[in-house]
Amino acid sequence: MNTAQKLESLKNRSVGIAGCGGLGSNCAVALARAGVGKLVIADFDVVNASNLNRQYFFLDQVGRKKVEALKENLLRINPKLLVECHDLKLVSESVIRLFNDCDVIVEAFDLAGEKQMILEAVLGALPEKFLVSGVGLAGWGDNNRIHEHRYGNLVVCGDLEHEVSDDKPPLAPRVGVVANMQANAVLEILLEILPA
Numbered sequence: 001m002n003t004a005q006k007l008e009s010l011k012n013r014s015v016g017i018a019g020c021g022g023l024g025s026n027c028a029v030a031l032a033r034a035g036v037g038k039l040v041i042a043d044f045d046v047v048n049a050s051n052l053n054r055q056y057f058f059l060d061q062v063g064r065k066k067v068e069a070l071k072e073n074l075l076r077i078n079p080k081l082l083v084e085c086h087d088l089k090l091v092s093e094s095v096i097r098l099f100n101d102c103d104v105i106v107e108a109f110d111l112a113g114e115k116q117m118i119l120e121a122v123l124g125a126l127p128e129k130f131l132v133s134g135v136g137l138a139g140w141g142d143n144n145r146i147h148e149h150r151y152g153n154l155v156v157c158g159d160l161e162h163e164v165s166d167d168k169p170p171l172a173p174r175v176g177v178v179a180n181m182q183a184n185a186v187l188e189i190l191l192e193i194l195p196a
Contacts (some may be wrong), residue, residue, distance in 0.1 A: 006078045006191050007035060011080075013190050014038035016099035017106045018090055018118055020066040021045070022170055024108030025056035026179035027186075028070060028140070031079045034187055039074065040102055042086040043067050054172040090114070092121040100126065103194060104186050107133040108179075109159045110164065119154070129153065130193075136160045137178040139168035146177055148185055155189075158179040 001009070013036050017024045020043035028039055043066045047057045061069040067085040074083055086098055095118050098130050099105045105126075115133065122131045136146070136158035144160040158178045164170050 010035040010187075011037035013191075014082075014102045015106060015186055016040040016102035017042070017108055018099070019043055019110070019114075020055075020070045020097065021051065021107035021108065021110060022054040022172075022175040023137070023179045023182065024106065025070050025073075026054075026064070026176050027106055027108060027183045028074060029056050029077065029151050030180050031186060032081050033129045035078070036081070036184070036186075036190070038082040038084065040084045040098055041067050041070060042088060042090050042098055043070075044087060044089040054175040056172050062067035078094050086190055090118070092117060092125075094123045095121040099129070102129070104130045104132060104189050106186060107131060108182075109151060109158075112163070124152070127129070127153070130155065130186075130189045131188075132157065132182045134178045134182055136162045137174050138162045138164045138170055139183060140171055140174060146174070146181065147157070148181060155182075155185045157185060 017028050019039055045066050047061045047064050047069050049062050055067050065087050067087050071083040071085050109115050130153045132155045134157050139162050149156045162168050
């Protein structure tokens, strides 16, 4: 299969995205631009003005549900994209139910407990699935510390160290680097690792 055929095959692929904040919204945009055919997005939150420094939303979307606003933005980029929205707080059971048919799952949560929950859910119930996670994205600078780490079907993007704190807030540059690194890992899995 040549490169054009591989890229064309993306329209037959689906990716689940758990969380539509800084990581999830920016990763979804990159995958939509690359030509992935279906995104299953889930989040329970609304767009706040404080999100606009790093998340793929706009001022006129403040107050709206993130899944609805993100779907609108994604369809403006790629009208042929199928976007399945779920406005809910994910727990183990809903992770398994919603993302079971996805080719790859992206973890894009803020909190360590949520990251642990999806890791345990996917590794326990869906061990054949690839899970692409983001850990260590806060602050600014230190580009050379951001890497991709692989542990079987688990891919972790980030520096594994700089979590959000008062001294290290989440800002667009590092959040965007990690989100796009996650999208790039998803494309590699879809195009190079999974059978067509």
